[in-house]
Amino acid sequence: MSTEPPFRCHSLGAGDQSAxxxxxxxxxxHLLDNAGDARILAVGAVDGSNRPVGLALGHPSIAADDGQWAQLLSLYVQPESRGAGVGSGLLxxxxxxCLERGLPEIRATYMTGQSSTATLERFLASSGWSAPEGRMLVIQATLESIKAAxxxxxxxxxxxxEVVRWLDLTEQDRSGIRDSQREQAWVPADLYPFDHEANCEPVxxxxxxxxxxxxxxxxxxRVEGVxxxxxxxxxxxxxRMGRILLLYNESVARMPLAGLQVGMWTVPVWHPAMxxxxxxWMAPYATRFEETRGVRLRLAQPPDNHAHRNGGNTATNPTG
Ligand SMILES: CC(C)(COP(=O)(O)OP(=O)(O)OC[C@H]1O[C@@H](n2cnc3c(N)ncnc32)[C@H](O)[C@@H]1OP(=O)(O)O)[C@@H](O)C(=O)NCCC(=O)NCCS
Incomplete structure (x- = not known):
């Protein structure tokens, strides 16, 4: 009698991972095309007939002040294979x-308001992840929906x-920002403009x-037409004088010139005034108002190689 497990998880290496x-x-x-690369963490799940049924994908992150950890970018199990332990096995x-690569923690970010949000949050809670923490408010509005704001x-x-295009700032303007920030930091680190200007929308x-x-x-x-x-x-x-509104207002007024009808604002929750x-003031005129949430999982070294509780086995050691 066959004792074949219903699924098997294995880390993906170099080679064709197009399935x-x-x-x-x-x-x-594109990460799958380079799955053998040390900068990519990829684990696939296949069913008893070797057909791919799910994928966990991420990369190592190194922040100077924050140690080493892995960012889980996507976790997915095909609908007909859900509820059978594949998601837990992939994780x-x-x-x-991650432990093999010296990364003792996994972090992930997801957006609320999806049909899968409640399932995902129950799944994370049952797998030992930290309670979700709000990170960014995500507000989407159309020119039509905000015109009455x-x-x-x-x-x-x-x-x-005066308001000028960002791309029209002179070298003197730019060094003025850098020098004044060096003398007395007036810009929060995460809003420092030179970290965000690459490929900015010019108009x-x-x-x-x-x-x-x-x-x-x-x-x-410009991200996918938004x-x-x-x-x-x-x-x-x-x-407090609401001067940022001058900028939003002018920027929105220029959207038609750039051929854009839909705007999306991402507001970090750690900037309370924003x-x-x-x-x-934005939520009432939004077509979508969601937030992104962050979760973390501290990894423990496994005591031994035991198979997943739901019958799947893993090519690498489960973390328990
Ligand atoms: C979230 C997801 C990966 C879970 O995969 P899965 O293979 O169904 O999960 P498992 O079978 O391993 O379930 C593990 C636990 O999660 C919880 N869970 C999973 N699906 C659930 C559901 N529909 N309702 C309630 N709890 C659920 C349960 O606590 C379950 O433990 P149990 O079986 O002991 O009750 C899968 O539903 C999925 O791919 N969703 C869509 C994509 C997604 O949201 N990805 C994450 C963001 S990138």
Missing amino acids: YRIHTFPALR SAFGAL PWMKTFALPDRM TSLALKLEGRVVGWVINH LRFTCSFVHRRLQ AAFARR
């Missing part, structure tokens, strides 16, 4: 691969202020100047 492409997001499929094998009314630009990415000095910016990117407002900030002294503004 797994349908198990992850289009933007991540176990992924964790074992009070902050979309036309503001007169105060004296001594709608703007800078706010006060008496010739750059005091704020909105830096945007304008993502990636990084926006104005100097603390101007925040998050409060988004909840109060």
